[in-house]
Amino acid sequence: xxxxxxLHAEVDGNEIxxxxxxxxxxxxxxxxxxxxxxGKSTLxxxxxxxxxxxxxxxxxxxxxxxxxxxxxxxxxxxxxxxSFQYPLEIPGVPALTFIRTAMNAQRKARGEPEVTAPEFxxxxxxxxASLRIDFDMLKRALNxxxxxGEKKRMEIFQMAMLSPRFLILDETDSGLDIDALxxxxxxxxxxxxxxxxxLVITHYQRLLDYIKPDRVHVLSAGxxxxxxxPELALELEREGxxxxxxxx
Amino acid sequence: MSVAAAIKAGDASLLPGKRDEDxxxxxxxGLIRQIPAPSxxxxxxxxxxxxANALDSVSxxxxxxxxxxxxxxxxxxxxxxxxxxxxxxxxSHNAELWVSVGEGATLTLVExxxxxxxxxxxxxxINVRLAKGARMERVVFAQDDAEGVNIVDASIELAADAVYxxxxxxxxxxxxxxxxxxxxxxxxxxxxxxxxxxxxxxRNADLTTVVEHxxxxxxxxxxxKGVVRxxxxxxFQGRIVVAEGADRTxxxxxxxxxxxxxxxEIDAKPELLIFADDVQCAHGNTxxxxxxxxxxxxxxxGMPADLARxxxxxxxxxxxxxxxxxxxxxxxxxxxxxxxxxx
Numbered sequence: 001x002x003x004x005x006x007l008h009a010e011v012d013g014n015e016i017x018x019x020x021x022x023x024x025x026x027x028x029x030x031x032x033x034x035x036x037x038x039g040k041s042t043l044x045x046x047x048x049x050x051x052x053x054x055x056x057x058x059x060x061x062x063x064x065x066x067x068x069x070x071x072x073x074x075x076x077x078x079x080x081x082x083s084f085q086y087p088l089e090i091p092g093v094p095a096l097t098f099i100r101t102a103m104n105a106q107r108k109a110r111g112e113p114e115v116t117a118p119e120f121x122x123x124x125x126x127x128x129a130s131l132r133i134d135f136d137m138l139k140r141a142l143n144x145x146x147x148x149g150e151k152k153r154m155e156i157f158q159m160a161m162l163s164p165r166f167l168i169l170d171e172t173d174s175g176l177d178i179d180a181l182x183x184x185x186x187x188x189x190x191x192x193x194x195x196x197x198x199l200v201i202t203h204y205q206r207l208l209d210y211i212k213p214d215r216v217h218v219l220s221a222g223x224x225x226x227x228x229x230p231e232l233a234l235e236l237e238r239e240g241x242x243x244x245x246x247x248x
Numbered sequence: 249m250s251v252a253a254a255i256k257a258g259d260a261s262l263l264p265g266k267r268d269e270d271x272x273x274x275x276x277x278g279l280i281r282q283i284p285a286p287s288x289x290x291x292x293x294x295x296x297x298x299x300a301n302a303l304d305s306v307s308x309x310x311x312x313x314x315x316x317x318x319x320x321x322x323x324x325x326x327x328x329x330x331x332x333x334x335x336x337x338x339x340s341h342n343a344e345l346w347v348s349v350g351e352g353a354t355l356t357l358v359e360x361x362x363x364x365x366x367x368x369x370x371x372x373x374i375n376v377r378l379a380k381g382a383r384m385e386r387v388v389f390a391q392d393d394a395e396g397v398n399i400v401d402a403s404i405e406l407a408a409d410a411v412y413x414x415x416x417x418x419x420x421x422x423x424x425x426x427x428x429x430x431x432x433x434x435x436x437x438x439x440x441x442x443x444x445x446x447x448x449x450x451r452n453a454d455l456t457t458v459v460e461h462x463x464x465x466x467x468x469x470x471x472x473k474g475v476v477r478x479x480x481x482x483x484f485q486g487r488i489v490v491a492e493g494a495d496r497t498x499x500x501x502x503x504x505x506x507x508x509x510x511x512x513e514i515d516a517k518p519e520l521l522i523f524a525d526d527v528q529c530a531h532g533n534t535x536x537x538x539x540x541x542x543x544x545x546x547x548x549x550g551m552p553a554d555l556a557r558x559x560x561x562x563x564x565x566x567x568x569x570x571x572x573x574x575x576x577x578x579x580x581x582x583x584x585x586x587x588x589x590x591x
Contacts, residue, residue, distance in 0.1 A: 048548050049547075050544050050548075051540070051544065067403070071547070071552070071553070072544065072547040072548050073547045073548075073550050073552045073556075075548075076548055076549055076550035077550055081549075082548050082550075084545065085295060085546075087545070087546040088539075088541055088542045089566075090542055090545070090546070090560070090563065091540075091563060091567065092562075092563030092566040092567055093560070093563045094557060098546070098549070098559075099549075101472070101551060101555070102546070102549035102550040102551055103550070105550045105551045105552060105555055106550035109552075121285060124357070141563075158549065162549065162550070227385055
């Protein structure tokens with residue numbers, strides 16, 4: 001599914017990713033953990049094509065297709081979704097309008113017909129109910145005046161609506177209390193599927209109690225410095241990142 | 249010295265220009281060497297607007313001719329359309345109109361400025377008087393030709409407990425100024441004074457407002473938003489004066505603009521002149537580009553950059569349009585903005 005090889009990337013001339021290698025096969029959930037400044041968010045922005053994140057070497061492919069040659073919207077239409085660490089507020093655009101515009105743009109890019117209004121509403125109502133989102137909230141401007149937890153829930157709602165093939169969750173647990181965390185994790189777990197994969201980026205182990213990873217990778221100073229099973233996350237929680245910071 | 253006087257006398261030296269402080273960004277004297285010949289009678293055309301059949305009455309002023317005054321009697325409710333046309337043969341013309349809204353009466357007035365082609369110099373003066381407790385909403389659609397020059401000035405006088413709301417929507421002209429002067433008695437009268445300018449090409453628009461709070465307990469809320477592209481230029485001049493003794497005035501002014509090209513320009517002059525002690529006044533003025541973070545967010549969800557930009561721009565202007573109270577007029581305004589933003 002996702003295959004990253006010797007990826008180097010810089011921001012403002014500073015090299016942040018320094019030869020990153022990663023394979024996430026279809027059907028699996030991988031976690032990336034690491035200290036602040038390791039390059040976790042940079043990785044999510046490089047994969048999604050944000051301006052200012054310059055790839056200088058290496059490759060990243062999704063099912064063999066070169067991601068780095070595509071613009072951000074094309075990558076989204078191929079099924080790449082990033083749940084933002086800090087979801088943006090979009091004043092003046094109701095959440096439903098925003099998501100429907102995105103959905104139809106993706107469909108158009110894939111040569112599919114637009115979603116009809118009744119189809120869209122039916123899907124939105126069912127999805128909102130499963131994430132315990134008040135439907136009236138979806139008529140309000142996206143994320144404007146929403147709490148941190150509500151914003152994260154809206155990310156998962158968008159993810160469920162757009163039904164991407166590859167999900168990147170960037171610090172999705174930050175700002176969530178335990179009840180919100182459970183709802184979000186349930187939403188993410190419901191999306192596990194044999195033809196779909198996820199990359200869960202997190203600083204703390206807590207989220208991984210709810211979204212169980214198949215593999216855990218430690219990112220330090222722009223490289224994956226250790227990989228293991230779920231027990232690696234527990235070890236990091238106990239012993240911290242010091243050992244890996246030195247190793248890098 | 250006024251545009252009306254210059255047109256009447258056929259004397260360009262009477263036009264206001266950059267030496268007049270209030271006109272320094274809309275220099276008509278520098279632009280117009282000679283007043284165009286007086287306009288002949290103009291033939292009206294039909295109104296291409298969803299509002300054509302949604303209002304109680306629509307009257308047309310063509311090349312300055314055919315203006316009739318408007319009176320809404322106490323307790324009455326009216327929705328009225330006024331169209332001001334400059335025909336293909338137009339040179340220069342003036343029109344002057346009076347509106348009076350009686351006690352407790354309600355008026356929705358939609359003005360549409362339209363032109364067949366450029367080359368005209370048009371001036372319209374509107375005098376509005378609201379009686380005690382009267383309500384009026386005025387929405388102006390200024391749809392001039394790119395080569396036209398159009399000046400509209402309105403003087404509004406409010407009585408106690410009157411409620412006046414205004415929204416000016418414009419896509420500019422060669423030169424265009426839409427000016428509103430409000431005499432505010434305080435006395436629980438409420439004023440909303442909004443505008444949106446969506447400019448492209450080499451168009452100019454100047455939205456100028458002056459509000460004078462003269463008594464206790466008045467409220468003013470003002471929101472203007474602009475989008476300039478290409479080599480266009482937007483001017484916003486907003487002045488709120490709170491006279492001595494006009495205590496407990498609550499006045500808020502906001503002007504926010506997006507510059508979408510490095511050759512486009514915004515000139516803004518927000519002014520609060522406060523001579524009373526106990527007031528709540530605030531103003532905010534921002535000029536910038538679209539939020540790059542929000543653009544990337546929309547692109548990551550699958551919207552190509554052009555679509556993302558259009559959606560965010562429409563949303564930016566949408567805040568002004570949502571404040572229009574009359575539903576059919578608000579919908580027409582939304583459609584107008586969407587077509588100007590090429591959505």
